Every structure is written in C-alpha cells, then in structure tokens.
Amino acid sequence: MTKPIIQLENISFAFPGRQPILNGLDLTLNWGDRAGLIAPNGSGKTTLFHLVMGLIKPTSGIIRIFGKRILAEKDFRVVRRRIGLLFQDSDDQLFSPTVLDDVAFGPLNLGKNKEEAIAIAEETLTSLNLTDIRNRITFKLSGGEKRLVALATVLAMKPDALLLDEPVTGLDRDTRHRIESILRELDISYIMISHNMDFLSQLTTRIFSLENGKITVDDTAALHPHFHLHSHGTHPHEHK
Amino acid sequence: MFDEPFATGRSFIHRIDPRHRIVIAVVYSFVVALTDRFAPLTGALIVSLALAALARLRPAAVWRRLKVVFGFLALIWIVLPLTTGTPFLARIGPMGISTAGVLLAARISLKTTAILIEFTALVATMPLATLGHALGQIKMPEKLVYLVLMTYRYIHLLENEYQRTVRAIRLRGFLPGTNMHTYKTYAYLIGMLFVRSVARAERIEWAMRCRGFRGRFYHLVDFVPTPATWIFSAMMGIIIFWIAILEWGPHLW
Structure with missing residues (x-):
C-alpha cells in the first residue's frame, strides 16, 4: 500500500504583478518514491519546493502533508521537522560560524539538549565522512564541502523526505559521486530538481516535468543508459 | 576581508579562557582610557607590550594595524598643539605650540596605543566565532x-x-x-x-x-577556565588595580 507524503491539489501561485507561475498543479509523492523534476529555468521548480515548506503561500489550492491538510504556520512547523529542503545555494543554508554549530542547529531547534545535539551532529558528519572538517569555519569551505555540509544539516533533522534543489549543480565529479552514493544509501523518499540526466537516471524511479505551471509525466520518454564507442582522447571528458 | 592573523596560535594567551580575556580587555581598556597621569599610562603601555609578547604576536603584523591608528594620531599631533592655547612651549612665527596641547596629544597617543595593543593581544587572538560564543556566555x-x-x-x-x-x-x-x-x-x-x-x-x-528556527539561538561550546586562566586573571586584576592606584591613589591619601 502506498501512503502519500506530499499531496498538492490544484495549486496556483503567482508572484505579485506577474503571470501565474504554477497553475492548477497536482502532485503526489508517496513513501518510497524517488522522484526527479526536470524542467526549464524559471518554470517554478524552486517555487514549488518553497510552497511545500510553507515559505510562500499559494494563491489557491490544497496542500496535504502526511495526509493532513496544512494551512497555518504552526502546521508547517511540523512539516519542516519531517521534510528537509536542501537549498540551491549552500551559502543560504550555512550561517553558523563552524560546521558543527551548523549541523547541530536543527537538532537544537527540535528541543534536543546540547549533548544530544552534538552527538547527532557528530553522527551525521561521520556518516557523510565529514568529521575532519567539523571545526572549520563555514564560509571558508570549498563549494563541494559546503554542499555536503548543507546536506548534513538537513539530514541531522532525521527527516522522512527530502526536497533537493539542484543538489549537484556546479559540483565537480568527485563530490557529485559522493552525493550520489549518500542518496543511494539513504532510506528516504525525495523529490530532486536537477538538469543532470545521468544523475537523475541513477537516483530516481520517476521523472516528471513542469509545463505551463502543471506537472507533466512523459511515460514514453524514460531515461535509459546506453553504450557507445569512441576513440579515447587525451583530454578529460565526461559521459552524460 | 577578515584575515585573522592572530587568531590561531599556541601561546600562553591563546590558551586562556576567552571569556576571561574579553572581560579583562574591557575593564583594562576603561581604566586606561580614564587615566590621565603619565606614570600609569607608561605603565599600561609596557603591560600591553608584555601581553603582546606573551601572545607571541608578530611585531610586523601588529605594526600594520597600528599604522592605521597612527594616521589619526598624526592629525591630533598637528591640530591639538596649535589650538589648545597658552602657555606656549615654543613659537613658530605667528603660531604658538601649546604645552597643554602637546601633553594632551601625548596622553591620547599613549592611551590609544596601549589599548589597541592590549586588545590585539587579548581579543584578536581568538577566532571571531569563539568571540561570539564567549560573548554569548558572558x-x-x-x-x-x-x-x-x-x-x-x-x-x-x-x-x-x-x-x-x-x-x-x-x-x-x-x-x-x-x-x-x-x-x-x-x-x-x-x-x-x-x-x-x-x-x-x-x-x-x-x-x-x-530547520525549525523559532527565534532562539543556542551555544554549543562550553569554556572551562584552566588554573592558568585564574592565575592570569588574578595577575591582570592586580595590574589593573595598580594602574588605578597610580592614577587615583594620590587623591585618596
């Protein structure tokens, strides 16, 4: 039996004075789903995530999370404990002086005491292989380290589901592989925005798109791997 | 933008509890700023230099910081002697160099230098993150x-x-x-x-x-003052008291 985590019904949203960016959108994420969202820039992908987290309010429509209709800020507080959002720009997410401070911030907000919060933070950093940077200053981290720490701050809240906003954009191959293997090993449901087809095909079971403010699923165009042959040049190159 | 040239190190000062260092630095600065006599002011400058040596600050790096302030002090040395009034120490054509003006400029210079070096030695020797946590804890x-x-x-x-x-x-x-x-x-x-x-x-x-933020922040770090911290704080307490006696003692008896 599939139980829904996120249900969006007939959601519309417009930024003030602009054409609606989401227009009667329906979307469901069930337990165990690993969904990919691929759509052009400016089509409302990030807006969709922010709506789910209650950061912005839809002009109309119904949001149900874990089967419960979510209306007020206090309902969203519960949602934010159970759904983690990884921001597109990790600099938005990491505001504490040190890595450990930042990872412990979420657990502390959930009412854990200092020792428990540190223990959770340490445990999360260990599971992501980040213990050696635990005392580093957040703004001095490299782009890849920032993204991994941002992921750690979200995972430290032990969410049931993740919303990943371009988790590997702008990262080098090694960091991308690290994030890939972290996500693969997690027992968690997620929706992931990405423009990287290869990454999506590795990590998602469903892929949908956003068109004219609505979710579209194209069943005929499924992502699939294929083999090809070419001479091995001396320049580094990548296969998508 | 924020290079913290003094923040990391293993000197005696670096190992003192940051909270103690902040409190000492603030009290010391106030006492020195309120001091007017040359004996305690000179004493304070020597103490500040000793603290800088204890913190193993590189003289070149300290000088780079002092240079900024010395620019302002130069301005004071130009303006005050010419504007403070009689009696004059010397005359240059139509203008007189005021004795009180020179003394005032000297006092200001001593205070500024002493406080700046002391703050560099005690407070700039911790990373800003630590400073924040320590401020939170006091x-x-x-x-x-x-x-x-x-x-x-x-x-x-x-x-x-x-x-x-x-x-x-x-x-x-x-x-x-x-x-x-x-x-x-x-x-x-x-x-x-x-x-x-x-x-x-x-x-x-x-x-x-x-991430569940509801307007409340938490501090993770617990500072534990070592015996060295208490000894250092006691010493600094005595020194601050001594500066105060040099300044205000004569009025008391």
Missing part, C-alpha cells in the same frame, strides 16, 4: 551576539558579490570619472548590492525556518 544580549556572528559570516559573501559586479563593470570598459554616468553607475552598484543582500537575508531566514 550574557551579552543574544541578538547583538548573532548580529556579530552573522555579519562575520555574510560580509564576506557581500564583498565577493561587490567584487564580481565591479569586475563585470570594468570588463565592459567603465572608467570612473566626475560625471553623471559614473554617479549613476555607482548608484546602481550600491542599489544592486542592497537588493541582493535583502534577497539573500530572506533566503537565509527561510533556510533557518526550514
């Missing part, structure tokens, strides 16, 4: 502490954004001059920085709310 208002920490965190980003924009402007052939085009360009630049900061601030707040 019960400074939480909002101010986080204002310091957040500024530290994001001013760097703002500077990057500023540099990027300036580079982009230059690459398109912009040469600043005294004309409307230049003023307008700078106005756009500053305006854009403000707009971006506000947008950034909003996203940070969102990210914090997503």
Whole structure:
C-alpha cells in the first residue's frame, strides 16, 4: 500500500504583478518514491519546493502533508521537522560560524539538549565522512564541502523526505559521486530538481516535468543508459 | 576581508579562557582610557607590550594595524598643539605650540596605543566565532551576539558579490570619472548590492525556518577556565588595580 507524503491539489501561485507561475498543479509523492523534476529555468521548480515548506503561500489550492491538510504556520512547523529542503545555494543554508554549530542547529531547534545535539551532529558528519572538517569555519569551505555540509544539516533533522534543489549543480565529479552514493544509501523518499540526466537516471524511479505551471509525466520518454564507442582522447571528458 | 592573523596560535594567551580575556580587555581598556597621569599610562603601555609578547604576536603584523591608528594620531599631533592655547612651549612665527596641547596629544597617543595593543593581544587572538560564543556566555544580549556572528559570516559573501559586479563593470570598459554616468553607475552598484543582500537575508531566514528556527539561538561550546586562566586573571586584576592606584591613589591619601 502506498501512503502519500506530499499531496498538492490544484495549486496556483503567482508572484505579485506577474503571470501565474504554477497553475492548477497536482502532485503526489508517496513513501518510497524517488522522484526527479526536470524542467526549464524559471518554470517554478524552486517555487514549488518553497510552497511545500510553507515559505510562500499559494494563491489557491490544497496542500496535504502526511495526509493532513496544512494551512497555518504552526502546521508547517511540523512539516519542516519531517521534510528537509536542501537549498540551491549552500551559502543560504550555512550561517553558523563552524560546521558543527551548523549541523547541530536543527537538532537544537527540535528541543534536543546540547549533548544530544552534538552527538547527532557528530553522527551525521561521520556518516557523510565529514568529521575532519567539523571545526572549520563555514564560509571558508570549498563549494563541494559546503554542499555536503548543507546536506548534513538537513539530514541531522532525521527527516522522512527530502526536497533537493539542484543538489549537484556546479559540483565537480568527485563530490557529485559522493552525493550520489549518500542518496543511494539513504532510506528516504525525495523529490530532486536537477538538469543532470545521468544523475537523475541513477537516483530516481520517476521523472516528471513542469509545463505551463502543471506537472507533466512523459511515460514514453524514460531515461535509459546506453553504450557507445569512441576513440579515447587525451583530454578529460565526461559521459552524460 | 577578515584575515585573522592572530587568531590561531599556541601561546600562553591563546590558551586562556576567552571569556576571561574579553572581560579583562574591557575593564583594562576603561581604566586606561580614564587615566590621565603619565606614570600609569607608561605603565599600561609596557603591560600591553608584555601581553603582546606573551601572545607571541608578530611585531610586523601588529605594526600594520597600528599604522592605521597612527594616521589619526598624526592629525591630533598637528591640530591639538596649535589650538589648545597658552602657555606656549615654543613659537613658530605667528603660531604658538601649546604645552597643554602637546601633553594632551601625548596622553591620547599613549592611551590609544596601549589599548589597541592590549586588545590585539587579548581579543584578536581568538577566532571571531569563539568571540561570539564567549560573548554569548558572558550574557551579552543574544541578538547583538548573532548580529556579530552573522555579519562575520555574510560580509564576506557581500564583498565577493561587490567584487564580481565591479569586475563585470570594468570588463565592459567603465572608467570612473566626475560625471553623471559614473554617479549613476555607482548608484546602481550600491542599489544592486542592497537588493541582493535583502534577497539573500530572506533566503537565509527561510533556510533557518526550514530547520525549525523559532527565534532562539543556542551555544554549543562550553569554556572551562584552566588554573592558568585564574592565575592570569588574578595577575591582570592586580595590574589593573595598580594602574588605578597610580592614577587615583594620590587623591585618596
């Protein structure tokens, strides 16, 4: 039996004075789903995530999370404990002086005491292989380290589901592989925005798109791997 | 932008509890700032230099910081002797060098140098993050502490954004001059920085709310004062008391 985590019904949203960016959108994420969202820039992908987290309010429509209709800020507080959002720009997410401070911030907000919060933070950093940077200053981290720490701050809240906003954009191959293997090993449901087809095909079971403010699923165009042959040049190159 | 040349080290001072260092630095600064006699002022300068030596500060790095202040002090040395009035120490043509003015300039210079070196030795020897946590633990208002920490965190980003924009402007052939085009360009630049900061601030707040932020901050670090800390604090207490006696003692008996 599939139980829904996120249900969006007939959601519309417009930024003030602009054409609606989401227009009667329906979307469901069930337990165990690993969904990919691929759509052009400016089509409302990030807006969709922010709506789910209650950061912005839809002009109309119904949001149900874990089967419960979510209306007020206090309902969203519960949602934010159970759904983690990884921001597109990790600099938005990491505001504490040190890595450990930042990872412990979420657990502390959930009412854990200092020792428990540190223990959770340490445990999360260990599971992501980040213990050696635990005392580093957040703004001095490299782009890849920032993204991994941002992921750690979200995972430290032990969410049931993740919303990943371009988790590997702008990262080098090694960091991308690290994030890939972290996500693969997690027992968690997620929706992931990405423009990287290869990454999506590795990590998602469903892929949908956003068109004219609505979710579209194209069943005929499924992502699939294929083999090809070419001479091995001396320049580094990548296969998508 | 924030290079912290003194923040890391293994000197005696670096190992003293940051909270003690902050309190001592503030009390010491107040006492020195209120002092007027030359004996305690000279004493204070020597103590500050000793603290700098104890913290193993590189003289060249300290000098670089002092230079900034010495610029202001030079201005004081030019203005005060000429404006304070009779009696005169010497005369240069129509102008007189005031004795009181020279003494005042000397006092200000001694105070400034002593306080600056002492702050560098005691407070600049901890990373800003530690300073923030320590301020939080000596019960400074939480909002101010986080204002310091957040500024530290994001001013760097703002500077990057500023540099990027300036580079982009230059690459398109912009040469600043005294004309409307230049003023307008700078106005756009500053305006854009403000707009971006506000947008950034909003996203940070969102990210914090997503992690359950409800207006309360927590400090993770627990500082434990070592025996060395207590000895150091006691010594500094005696020194501060001694400076105060040198200054105000004669009035008391």
